Amino acid sequence: MALDPFLPLSSGGLAQIDQRSREIFRQIVESYLATGEPVGSRNIARLIPMTLSPASVRNVMADLEAAGLIYAPHTSAGRLPTERGLRFFVDALMEVGDVNERDRANIETQVLAAARTTTVEGVLQEASALLSGLARGAGVVTATKTDPRLKHVEFVPLEPGRALVILVSEDGQVENRALALPPGLPVSALTEATNFLNARIRGRTLSDARQEMDSLLAELNRDLDALTARVVEAGLASWSGDGPGERTLIVRGQAKLLEDLRALEDLERIRLLFDDLETKREVSELLGRAEEAQALRIFIGSENRLFSLSGSSTIVAPYRDGQGRVLGVLGVIGPTRLNYGRIVPMVDFTARLVSRILGAPGADAA
Incomplete structure (x- = not known):
């Protein structure tokens, strides 16, 4: 697996941490990941696979704290890993296996x-x-x-003064935008706008349609009344900021x-x-x-x-x-x-x- 470490914490002084310290640090981190709670020296002494007294564990924990890998959230509490400690754990100590x-x-x-x-x-x-x-x-x-090819365009009335313009692409993607309608627009104009666009941009990408906007506008002014032409123009413009x-x-x-x-x-x-x-x-x-x-x-x-x-x-x-x-x-x-x-x-x-x-x-x- 390609894993790109974010910070080189496994170099320098941290690389010099001995095996005993690493094992104690690992137990602190793994306890935190499992419970979210601080862990104390007595519990660690019972968990690690070596014989150490709680006092010896506390000495190691003091060194780890001085290195910035762990901290005490409260007075006399156990220890938790710092963000620096978690990064060191992930980069240098974590064992990554396969998906179960x-x-x-x-x-x-x-x-x-x-x-x-x-x-x-x-x-x-x-x-x-x-x-x-x-x-x-x-x-x-x-x-x-992406910029898929269009299969269907439709203007659907929502309420007085508003409509939904829907684009369906050949690969099944569906997108829609709410659209403000010109005052006095008859419902039949939405059907006319739908038919106009489907006849001209089906099988083309939206980028193609935008590039041909000038010629489309010329057709709009020739073939449609002014209100319907404004609906078609607004429908195309509503996608103008969503380029591939x-x-x-x-x-x-x-x-x-x-x-x-x-x-x-x-x-x-x-x-x-x-x-x-x-x-x-x-x-x-x-x-x-x-x-x-x-x-x-x-x-x-x-x-x-x-x-x-x-x-x-x-x-x-x-x-x-x-x-x-x-x-x-x-x-x-x-x-x-x-x-x-x-x-x-x-x-x-x-x-x-x-x-x-x-x-x-x-x-x-x-």
Whole structure:
């Protein structure tokens, strides 16, 4: 699996940590990932596979704290890993295995079923929802907007003064926009506008239609009355900002983040994360950094500005098209105590499966 470490914490002084210290540190991190609670020297002394007194463990913990890998959340409490400590654990100590058989079967069954019955966007939505359920976090997917050929266009009345313009593409994608109507427009004008556009842009891309806007406008003025022509022009213009290459964001399963709250500070952290996820453009830009790296990425807490207040982690991997080009990323956003060892291979496997569905070379997910 291609894993791109974010910070080189395994170099320098941290690389000099001896085996005993690493084992104690590993127990602190694994306890935190399992329970979210601090762990004390007495419990660690019972857990580690070597004979050490609680006093000896406390001495090692003091060294780890001085190195910035752990901290005490309260006076006389146990210790928790810092974000720096989690990064060191992920880069240097975490053992990443394969996806377990149950998760593999769930992912393959549901994503492949979606591929047989829905569009590419539907497959991505299913992958996002599936990762959310398996990882107990929010599933996220970024996708690059394509420019498919159009199959059908229709103007549908909503209420006086408003209509819905619907575009259906040949690959089954459906998009719609609300449209303000000119005063005094008869309902029959919507039917006329629908027929006009279907006769001229079916089988063409929206980009083609925009490029031919001048000639279309000439036909509008010649063949349609002024009010109907304004409806057609507004319908085309409503898509003018959605050109191909623009990144979109799919988020599923935010409610999963509420299922394992342990304290009021957890609730506040999740509230802040929900606020972050509402700023979809900034989330897309963050995840775009993983697209540029073209490898699985792990962002922990304040390593990214957007999630620094909520203290959240992001695990994302790129998926590719039939030419091997990165189309977007998919993965999980959740608390810093995500089960990294389980979720990293799960995200990587799902990304390779989606790539295989999209025909990427060398993307065998089996």
